[in-house]
Amino acid sequence: AQKITQTQPGMFVQEKEAVTLDCTYDTSDQSYGLFWYKQPSSGEMIFLIYQGSYDEQNATEGRYSLNFQKARKSANLVISASQLGDSAMYFCAMSPPDENAGNMLTFGGGTRLMVKP
Amino acid sequence: EAGVAQSPRYKIIEKRQSVAFWCNPISGHATLYWYQQILGQGPKLLIQFQNNGVVDDSQLPKDRFSAERLKGVDSTLKIQPAKLEDSAVYLCASSFGRHNEQFFGPGTRLTVL
Numbered sequence: 001a002q003k004i005t006q007t008q009p010g011m012f013v014q015e016k017e018a019v020t021l022d023c024t025y026d027t028s029d030q031s032y033g034l035f036w037y038k039q040p041s042s043g044e045m046i047f048l049i050y051q052g053s054y055d056e057q058n059a060t061e062g063r064y065s066l067n068f069q070k071a072r073k074s075a076n077l078v079i080s081a082s083q084l085g086d087s088a089m090y091f092c093a094m095s096p097p098d099e100n101a102g103n104m105l106t107f108g109g110g111t112r113l114m115v116k117p
Numbered sequence: 118e119a120g121v122a123q124s125p126r127y128k129i130i131e132k133r134q135s136v137a138f139w140c141n142p143i144s145g146h147a148t149l150y151w152y153q154q155i156l157g158q159g160p161k162l163l164i165q166f167q168n169n170g171v172v173d174d175s176q177l178p179k180d181r182f183s184a185e186r187l188k189g190v191d192s193t194l195k196i197q198p199a200k201l202e203d204s205a206v207y208l209c210a211s212s213f214g215r216h217n218e219q220f221f222g223p224g225t226r227l228t229v230l
Contacts (some may be wrong), residue, residue, distance in 0.1 A: 004159075035218075043206060045160070046220035091159050104150070104173055105219065107159030 001025045004092050004108035012114050013082045020067070021077040021111045023092030029053075034075040036066065037103065039089040048090075051075060060075050079113075087115045119143065121222035123209050129228045131185050136195040138225045142190070148172075149186055150219060152208040160208055166192060196227075204229045213230030 003026040013019035025034065025064040051059045051066045059066045067076040075094075079086055089112050094106040130136050142149050147168050156173035163182065164174040168189035177184070181200070186192040188201040196203055206226050210219040 037221075041225045045208065045210070045219075047218050047220065050218060071201070093159075102161045102166055105160075107161070109157075111157050 002029070002094055002106040003031070004094055004106055006092055006108035006111050008111045009109075009115065010112040012116055013079075013086075015084060015115055015117050016081055018078060018080045019082055019113065021079070021090050021092075021113065023075045023077065023108060025073050025092075025094050026077060027073075027094065029096050032094055034066070034068070035093045035095070036064070036075075036077045037091045037093060038086075038106075039110070042090070045091070049077070082115045084115050084117060085111060089113075103115060121209055121211055123207075123222035123225055126184055126223060127226050129230065130140075131230050132201055133198040133199055135195065136199055136227065137193050137195045138207050138209075138227075140192045140194070140209030140222060142192070142209070143213070143220055146211035146213040146220070147189070148212045149192050151184055151192070151209040152210065154206045154208055154224070156205070163194070188193075199227075199229045201219055201229050203227060 005024045008041045032053045034051045038046045046117050049061045049064045049066050051068045058068050063080045065078045089110045091110045095105045124139050149166045151163045152162050154160040163177045164184045165172040166186040169186050184194045206224040208224045210221045212219045
C-alpha cells in the first residue's frame with residue numbers, strides 16, 4: 001500500500017520569497033510517480049509537476065521544482081518567488097506509473113500555503 | 118481545449134435521498150476517475166474507468182454508490198440512499214498523458230442534511 005504524508009498543515013511565506021512544502025511517502029513499489037497539485041479556493045485541482053522514481057534529474061516547471069530524495073523517500077515542492085496567487089492548498093500524490101492506463105493517485109492530507117503581501 | 122466538466126456544482130439533499138453527478142472528460146481521454154474529498158482531507162479515489170470498463174472500484178461503497186461510463190465518454194456517479202457522512206466534494210478527473218497527468222473538473226459540493 002502507498003502512503004503520503006504532508007506534515008505541514010499550514011504555512012506562511014512572504015511575497016517574492018521561496019518556500020518548500022514537505023512530502024514524504026511510503027511504498028514497496030520499485031517504480032512509481034510523484035505529483036504535486038494545487039487546489040485554490042475555487043476547488044479545482046491543478047497539476048503542477050511530476051517526478052518519476054527513475055528520473056535522475058529533479059523535475060522543474062517554471063517557478064516549481066521538486067526536490068526528490070529517493071533514499072529518504074521525500075519529494076518536497078519548492079516554489080520560488082512566491083506570488084499572492086500561490087495562496088492555496090497543495091497536495092502531494094503518488095501512483096505507480098503506467099503509460100497504457102491511468103492509475104489511482106494516493107493523496108496526502110495537504111498543506112495550506114498563505115502568501116503575505 | 119475544454120477542460121473536465123461537472124454538474125451540478127452544488128447539491129443539497131436530505132439523508133436517505135438519492136443524488137447523481139455528471140462528468141464529461143476531456144475529449145480523447147480514455148481514463149476517468151471519481152474522487153471523494155471530505156473537508157480538510159486529500160481526495161480519495163472511488164472508482165477508475167478505462168474507456169467504459171471499470172479498472173478499480175475497491176474503495177467504492179457499493180451498497181450505496183454506483184457509477185457508470187456508457188460509451189466510454191460521459192460518466193455518472195450515484196448515491197442512493199445518501200448518508201450524512203457523504204457530505205463532500207466529488208471530483209471527476211481524466212487522463213491521457215505520458216505521465217498519467219490527471220486533469221480535474223471543478224467538483225460537485227454535496228451537502229447531506
